[in-house]
Amino acid sequence: MTLEGTVWKFGDNIDTDVIIPAPYLVSTDSAELGKHCMEGVDPSFSEKVSAGDIIVAGKNFGCGSSREHAPMAIKGAGISCVVAESFARIFFRNAFNMGLAIFEAPGVSDGISAGDRISINQDTGEIIDHTNGKTFSANTIPPFMQGLIEAGGLMAYVLKKRRG
Amino acid sequence: MPKTITEKILAAHTGRESVVPGELVSVRIDMALANDITAPIAIELFEKAQIPAVFDSERIALVPDHFVPNKDIRSATQVALMRRFAKKYGIKYFFELGEMGIEHVLLPEQGLVLPGDVVIGADSHTCTYGALGAFSTGVGSTDIAAAMITGEVWFRVPESIKFTYHGQLQEWVTGKDLILWTIGDIGVDGATYKAMEFQGPAIETLPMSDRMTMANMAIEAGAKSGIIAPDQVTLDYVSSRATRPFETYLSDPDANYDQEKTYDVSQIEPQVAFPHLPENTRPVSEAGIIPIDQAVIGSCTNGRIEDLRMAARVLKGHTIDKTVRLIVIPATPSIYRQAMNEGLFEVFLDARGIVSPPTCGPCLGGFMGVLGPGERAVSTTNRNFVGRMGHPTSEVYLANPAVAAASAVLGRIGGPEEL
Numbered sequence: 001m002t003l004e005g006t007v008w009k010f011g012d013n014i015d016t017d018v019i020i021p022a023p024y025l026v027s028t029d030s031a032e033l034g035k036h037c038m039e040g041v042d043p044s045f046s047e048k049v050s051a052g053d054i055i056v057a058g059k060n061f062g063c064g065s066s067r068e069h070a071p072m073a074i075k076g077a078g079i080s081c082v083v084a085e086s087f088a089r090i091f092f093r094n095a096f097n098m099g100l101a102i103f104e105a106p107g108v109s110d111g112i113s114a115g116d117r118i119s120i121n122q123d124t125g126e127i128i129d130h131t132n133g134k135t136f137s138a139n140t141i142p143p144f145m146q147g148l149i150e151a152g153g154l155m156a157y158v159l160k161k162r163r164g
Numbered sequence: 165m166p167k168t169i170t171e172k173i174l175a176a177h178t179g180r181e182s183v184v185p186g187e188l189v190s191v192r193i194d195m196a197l198a199n200d201i202t203a204p205i206a207i208e209l210f211e212k213a214q215i216p217a218v219f220d221s222e223r224i225a226l227v228p229d230h231f232v233p234n235k236d237i238r239s240a241t242q243v244a245l246m247r248r249f250a251k252k253y254g255i256k257y258f259f260e261l262g263e264m265g266i267e268h269v270l271l272p273e274q275g276l277v278l279p280g281d282v283v284i285g286a287d288s289h290t291c292t293y294g295a296l297g298a299f300s301t302g303v304g305s306t307d308i309a310a311a312m313i314t315g316e317v318w319f320r321v322p323e324s325i326k327f328t329y330h331g332q333l334q335e336w337v338t339g340k341d342l343i344l345w346t347i348g349d350i351g352v353d354g355a356t357y358k359a360m361e362f363q364g365p366a367i368e369t370l371p372m373s374d375r376m377t378m379a380n381m382a383i384e385a386g387a388k389s390g391i392i393a394p395d396q397v398t399l400d401y402v403s404s405r406a407t408r409p410f411e412t413y414l415s416d417p418d419a420n421y422d423q424e425k426t427y428d429v430s431q432i433e434p435q436v437a438f439p440h441l442p443e444n445t446r447p448v449s450e451a452g453i454i455p456i457d458q459a460v461i462g463s464c465t466n467g468r469i470e471d472l473r474m475a476a477r478v479l480k481g482h483t484i485d486k487t488v489r490l491i492v493i494p495a496t497p498s499i500y501r502q503a504m505n506e507g508l509f510e511v512f513l514d515a516r517g518i519v520s521p522p523t524c525g526p527c528l529g530g531f532m533g534v535l536g537p538g539e540r541a542v543s544t545t546n547r548n549f550v551g552r553m554g555h556p557t558s559e560v561y562l563a564n565p566a567v568a569a570a571s572a573v574l575g576r577i578g579g580p581e582e583l
């Protein structure tokens with residue numbers, strides 16, 4: 001499957017406190033959380049973003065707390081996937097567990113600009129920037145984690161295994 | 165094959181002879197933890213799966229600490245959900261107000277996390293229990309929901325980095341300063357996906373409270389876990405508290421490490437992490453003139469009795485600067501009582517500070533001391549990200565309790581020897 005969308009750019013070390021500030025953690029509703037997505041760095045982000053848009057960021061995206069509200073807010077804002085130089089560990093794990101597509105790809109931070117149109121082939125990991133013609137390749141995903149995605153997230157995986 | 169303590173604990177919990185870094189393994193857990201922010205999502209997922217019972221009602225801890233005492237109607241609703249769930253499934257360790265404290269201080273204090281354990285928590289600072297010689301790490305709510313069903317969790321076995329600390333600590337230098345120094349050295353992603361193993365003569369002399377402060381902030385270097393080998397200090401701490409039997413593990417002397425770092429602690433002075441990352445550290449003597457509006461002494465990093473004693477030692481006989489608000493938060497009810505009995509409240513109140521009931525509160529900008537636009541705080545907490553303690557233009561400077569107390573008196577960031 002291929003994801004295609006317009007790019008929103010962020011820097012290094014984008015932490016969970018700016019992705020979804022703590023005062024909004026009194027909700028578990030993804031659409032509501034999405035209204036405050038990225039508020040810590042760009043207060044009007046959720047108004048500007050369109051469904052299917054893509055976040056491209058630098059290294060250590062999602063560092064900080066374990067709140068699943070962070071990937072939930074990103075999904076809730078309509079973002080289809082996040083591409084970054086690297087991800088913080090718990091965010092990486094949470095994204096897989098709850099089915100937000102993320103791709104670790106060296107060079108994207110310098111090579112892709114805000115507003116570019118990019119596409120990502122989920123099977124091959126090939127990323128194409130249709131605005132400047134550059135290509136990048138995402139790191140491969142271990143088979144177990146591929147299995148999590150195919151099952152539809154960790155809960156679906158666990159319940160399927162339990163039923164045998 | 166020689167192994168690290170982390171590899172031994174994980175192997176023991178998979179029922180295998182050994183595991184190697186990079187392997188993905190399914191691991192049996194000794195305790196699963198969630199709080200009033202993360203439990204509601206886990207509970208919703210668990211109930212949607214329509215499973216009749218949790219895997220073990222004595223191996224789940226639910227601690228409403230972030231926005232409790234309930235700061236508003238919505239947080240009250242989240243805690244009510246936890247309370248109802250705990251009752252319905254007979255969860256033994258749900259902590260009601262009055263018993264509730266900050267989770268990572270409360271669980272070790274209550275003997276619920278022990279050496280050799282595998283502990284997961286839907287809170288990033290779950291890595292704190294590494295101070296006891298346990299493997300513990302933060303995960304998401306979905307992991308907790310799944311673990312409440314299966315009693316297991318999946319992990320990639322981490323490589324370990326060995327940090328060795330030599331030398332004699334200077335006065336007012338604490339575990340907080342050693343970990344801030346270390347994060348300043350390796351950066352906020354310097355240990356991503358790895359286990360940080362802290363050892364050496366300087367670590368062996370540290371009391372349990374300082375060890376917990378160090379393991380607590382392993383996540384601020386991106387680590388999966390922080391760990392310190394159990395010794396007599398550990399056994400003295402756990403033996404009177406343990407709620408079940410436990411086993412201790414040690415790294416083999418020739419175990420494999422991804423990286424090794426050695427520090428001479430006698431060269432380290434109290435550290436301050438400047439906004440907006442814990443890696444922006446400087447010695448307090450090089451802080452310059454930074455006026456502050458608020459000082460916070462508390463949190464899972466530095467809300468223990470030893471921290472409050474240190475702050476009181478600095479504050480005794482002083483009043484804080486007129487421009488500053490001082491908020492002291494004992495992390496658990498028993499620490500609160502102990503501080504009161506030792507006369508520490510007297511010192512804080514005489515200094516014109518306030519004492520809050522146990523809560524995370526201002527640490528994450530929740531309540532009980534949120535920062536307004538442009539305000540600056542010196543805080544004994546663990547994160548100074550943009551907006552962490554309030555308005556996006558506010559600033560947080562991380563430090564140890566002595567520096568936070570001294571800064572409150574000075575009205576600007578400074579060390580206790582300036583008083």
Ligand code: SF4
Pocket residue numbers: 230266267268287289463464465523524527528545546
């Ligand atoms: S005190 Fe702060 S860092 Fe610790 S658990 Fe509470 S909110 Fe998290």
